[in-house]
Amino acid sequence: FDLPIYSDEIKTNTDDKWNKAFLAFGSNLGDRFQNIQLAIEILEKNPQITVNQVSSLFESEPMYFTNQDLFMNGCIEVGTNLKPLELLKVCKEIEYKNLKRVKDIENGPRTIDLDIIMYLNGDNEQVLLNDSELTIPHVRMLERSFVLEPLCELVPFDLVHPLSCEPLTTHLSQIYSKGHLEDQLWKLIPLPTINGHNRFLKFKSIEKFDDFTGKTTIVSQSPSYMMCVLNTTPDSFSDGNEFYHILDKQLIRVQHMYDEGLKLHDSIIIDIGGCSTRPNSEQIEEEIELQRTIPLIKAIRNRKDWEQEKIIISIDTYRAQVARKAIEAGVDMINDISGGTFDATMFDVVAKHPNVSYVLSHTRGDISNMVHMAKYDDDQLESGDDLTKEFMFYQRFPSKTGTNVIRSIAREVTDRYSLAILKNVRRWQLMIDPGLGFAKNGKNNLQVIRHLSLLKNYSKFTKDGQYVNFRNLPILVGPSRKSFIGKITDEPDASKRDFATGSAVTSCIGFGADIIRIHDYTNCSKAIRMADAIYKGV
Numbered sequence: 001f002d003l004p005i006y007s008d009e010i011k012t013n014t015d016d017k018w019n020k021a022f023l024a025f026g027s028n029l030g031d032r033f034q035n036i037q038l039a040i041e042i043l044e045k046n047p048q049i050t051v052n053q054v055s056s057l058f059e060s061e062p063m064y065f066t067n068q069d070l071f072m073n074g075c076i077e078v079g080t081n082l083k084p085l086e087l088l089k090v091c092k093e094i095e096y097k098n099l100k101r102v103k104d105i106e107n108g109p110r111t112i113d114l115d116i117i118m119y120l121n122g123d124n125e126q127v128l129l130n131d132s133e134l135t136i137p138h139v140r141m142l143e144r145s146f147v148l149e150p151l152c153e154l155v156p157f158d159l160v161h162p163l164s165c166e167p168l169t170t171h172l173s174q175i176y177s178k179g180h181l182e183d184q185l186w187k188l189i190p191l192p193t194i195n196g197h198n199r200f201l202k203f204k205s206i207e208k209f210d211d212f213t214g215k216t217t218i219v220s221q222s223p224s225y226m227m228c229v230l231n232t233t234p235d236s237f238s239d240g241n242e243f244y245h246i247l248d249k250q251l252i253r254v255q256h257m258y259d260e261g262l263k264l265h266d267s268i269i270i271d272i273g274g275c276s277t278r279p280n281s282e283q284i285e286e287e288i289e290l291q292r293t294i295p296l297i298k299a300i301r302n303r304k305d306w307e308q309e310k311i312i313i314s315i316d317t318y319r320a321q322v323a324r325k326a327i328e329a330g331v332d333m334i335n336d337i338s339g340g341t342f343d344a345t346m347f348d349v350v351a352k353h354p355n356v357s358y359v360l361s362h363t364r365g366d367i368s369n370m371v372h373m374a375k376y377d378d379d380q381l382e383s384g385d386d387l388t389k390e391f392m393f394y395q396r397f398p399s400k401t402g403t404n405v406i407r408s409i410a411r412e413v414t415d416r417y418s419l420a421i422l423k424n425v426r427r428w429q430l431m432i433d434p435g436l437g438f439a440k441n442g443k444n445n446l447q448v449i450r451h452l453s454l455l456k457n458y459s460k461f462t463k464d465g466q467y468v469n470f471r472n473l474p475i476l477v478g479p480s481r482k483s484f485i486g487k488i489t490d491e492p493d494a495s496k497r498d499f500a501t502g503s504a505v506t507s508c509i510g511f512g513a514d515i516i517r518i519h520d521y522t523n524c525s526k527a528i529r530m531a532d533a534i535y536k537g538v
């Protein structure tokens with residue numbers, strides 16, 4: 001590893017290489033999410049700073065001074081030609097001038113706290129600084145899961161702390177291994193505010209020692225979310241209902257989803273689809289897709305007798321303009337089976353709405369040819385060049401163990417992820433879907449389900465040297481009534497596959513899924529509940 005250098009040795013920034021700094025933010029006063037977004041916006045507007053990437057958002061218990069509200073935390077990687085003390089000045093201005101922070105109790109409530117955690121010079125060498133105003137690396141970073149967890153999303157998993165020479169991931173595991181409840185974090189996915197309620201999807205993961213691999217992996221420990229399919233298309237392969245175009249009938253169906261779903265879950269996700277994504281299905285015009293979906297979204301949002309904050313609406317569309325209009329009508333989530341590949345402007349729409357979440361799904365080709373693209377051979381995975389070397393907790397096991405499919409999916413989704421972040425989509429908006437049935441045959445689908453946990457633990461360096469990992473990104477899976485279930489259970493009628501879907505749902509949760517997309521919300525909600533109790537102990 002590179003020996004750290006001292007701040008007065010930092011080269012003047014006459015050369016074209018900018019320095020890199022990692023900042024940690026925390027807020028527990030006022031509108032935490034808004035405060036954080038404002039702080040990031042001010043950093044982005046500073047000509048001497050670039051915001052390279054922002055971590056997920058986490059909710060954490062207050063440390064040191066415990067009698068205060070929960071914090072919202074995260075980390076930011078910035079590029080800068082400012083020296084440490086100059087950067088500190090900018091952070092202080094954001095805290096005290098822009099966000100009016102008032103420091104009356106040490107470690108007390110604050111609108112925003114913006115700390116410099118680590119600083120690397122233009123040659124990527126760690127910088128040490130021991131000044132009366134600023135110490136780098138931050139003196140308390142190694143005792144804080146709310147700093148190390150988001151930071152480990154942004155830095156290579158073998159990056160060491162310049163003083164301990166231990167990887168940051170090791171320090172984080174040491175915190176978790178103490179088993180202190182206050183160190184456990186909730187991962188938050190922001191949703192649009194409704195009736196004054198700030199809404200978030202919330203996920204908790206823990207690190208668990210895996211006897212099979214001898215490694216520590218990240219496993220989900222929070223209740224799974226149920227995403228109920230509400231197709232408004234006559235030809236959807238699994239529930240082309242005859243009422244697809246009658247609004248009142250659809251609302252009766254929503255009422256039933258609401259009643260059934262909220263018996264066992266705190267909130268339900270209703271996934272409205274106006275254009276079938278079944279392989280080789282006819283793709284209707286955008287105008288018809290809008291007619292089938294927008295009035296229904298508005299009608300759901302107009303129902304005052306429902307607790308709107310508990311109804312999370314997603315739109316199953318790969319069209320950016322449909323997504324935009326659905327967001328204006330009250331949608332919280334964009335469920336795009338194409339991972340932004342069918343419409344090049346989709347990520348631009350998602351980036352404009354940082355409080356709307358986006359399901360980044362894997363597929364290949366398009367609706368008409370994806371069935372011919374289910375080729376996941378091993379060779380390409382072994383021939384990855386150095387920069388795309390894949391770091392996985394299972395890396396010691398040959399891909400012949402059937403991990404070749406999930407590794408291909410992870411590699412291809414990584415490229416989509418990188419493009420989304422480049423277009424200013426925030427990591428906190430994203431969840432991942434391996435796309436069962438999309439450019440995958442029956443055998444592939446089973447391998448994907450079996451190796452879902454790899455997706456949670458996947459990381460790699462992209463060809464241009466960017467490090468990406470999927471730590472803390474929720475996994476959404478849609479096995480419901482799909483043809484691979486029909487083939488295995490010899491059931492040609494999709495609407496009769498719900499019992500078998502229940503067992504697929506249980507397996508998906510057992511292998512690490514966080515959100516399950518299903519049709520039979522009455523029975524599958526029970527399968528989800530049982531699987532959560534068995535596999536997650538929740």
Ligand SMILES: Nc1nc2ncc(COP(=O)(O)O)nc2c(=O)[nH]1
Pocket residue numbers: 229231236237238239273276277278316335336337359361433435436476477478479480481517
């Ligand atoms: N995120 C996500 N969305 C989806 N939308 C449609 C279908 C096709 O199933 P349907 O035609 O029964 O809705 N499958 C998925 C899926 O697996 N994941």
